[in-house]
Amino acid sequence: MELPNHARQLLLQLNQQRAKGFLCDVIIVVENALFRAHKNVLAASSMYFKSLMLHDNLVNLDMDMVSPSVFRQVLDFIYTGKLPSTDQPCQQKFTALLTAASYLQLHDLAALCRKRLKGCGKPLPVKPGMVRGHRKQKVSSAKPASVHRLVSEDKQRDQDKPQDERVSEDEEYAGRAPGTTSGSKTGSSGEVGGGDEEEDGQEVGLDLSKKSPSESSVTEEVSPPSLRDESPPSESPSAGNSATSEEPGQPPDLEDGEPMELGERALEKSPLLPDGDRPRARFRQSARKKEWPKREGGVANATEKPAAANLRSVVTGDQPSNGNSFSSDQAFGSAEEGENGKDHSDESEGESPGANYVYRQEGFEVAVGDNLYVCIPCGKGFPSSERLNAHVETHTEEELCIKEEAEDLSARVAPPPGTEPRPFECSVCSKSYKDPASLRQHEKGHWLPRPFPCHICGKMFTQRGTMTRHMRSHLGLKPFACEECGMRFTRQYRLTEHMRVHSGEKPYECQLCGGKFTQQRNLISHLRMHTSPA
């Protein structure tokens, strides 16, 4: 017995789930666009994806081989077996699709494209920009060994194919191989030779924004397909939409829609080029929403913190000024609410004064006249972090008693740290560090308060490592498993901490009442109980 429509129904369901982001367990990054999908489906369609799906939840595709709009068609094909109709000329469309299909080892799609190209009546073009030294250098280091193997396996299998298919595909493979980046290496891809990107204000998180030439906004692309359906494929900048025309990294000379080869485009955008040789990337992420402690609008919450550093923040009270604001609700769609409903409620607009805080990041420069640096306890605004820091010092005396109390707490928890020399002092806040690297990392916080955005939810981070760690939580990446109970954790430290539950070890003891705790943090909160006024 056989259900006639079973396969079709199954695929239909999967595609609907993809549209909602439901159970999607992998993110494909193409230039500045993110696509969510199911590992199983991709692995079943492509040997290339199959080789990556085992370990990676985040896959970077070579933007020379596949553009976001083409990959969207490819993904539609994988999930439906159909190619969506587009306004593109036949020749152009199928050439781009063939390139992508060959790159991704989607043989059925490649064969289909070849047939259609023959139907167009023109010979198969081999794009001159497809084999280029600088791109090869960029992707080769990231190419997993498994892909080497798979490509040759694929060629072997290809021997069974008709001669005409073999030749063209071999040409396309020549000198190239798919480059990928695993989720854990987020941010390292495509940054070869990029120099100190932070200093020119382009280095942001996944390094997606600076590669964006003309496609539509990240906000749009990361949205599930169901949310993007109203907007056309991201090939052409939508006229009259200022938000779109100010996309991060869009070279001004592309605004007239002048057609360019992928290769030329990539060359102009290449981080390998010195700054002066590439178009100035105008970073525009205005009105990107900043997540903020919700409870009492952030203010009361922040005043609980004793340390002066905790009193500083860079916020404005502005509402998002245009449609370019990025909320995680937009990014995830409704299907995520089950998992992340709590977090989303924290970000929902208009719930509390804190929820309205907006992180302004105009080319990483403070807009003149705007008091972006706000002292949380007193609400005063300042045009620069230095001014804010100077102001914050006036609070420190008030906070001193709280601070002393906190230091007293930590003294009880742990012995005082070793008195190592810290010769490297921050010129802004006078904090000192053992080595210049730590100082530099700290000082960046003054100039680029939150340069690393999560490209899934839009949240901003002070350090790339924090952002990649945050990405793991989106992707459900929990590599550290407890052998006793099977519980999994995102961090090794959490597992170590958790293991004390099984061992019964309680290394943290309250010096006041003798209470023992498995977690240091619980001892600290316990100590607060002792010290807080009755």
Add this chain to the structure above:
DNA sequence: CTGGGGAAGGGGCCC
């Protein structure tokens, strides 16, 4: 209902 403890998630930050 409330407060305290246990356990865990997530971000900041230093190394």
Add this chain to the structure above:
DNA sequence: TGGGCCCCTTCCCCA
């Protein structure tokens, strides 16, 4: 770039 640690916070359970 990732590990380790600190801190804040939340959820659950129980007295």
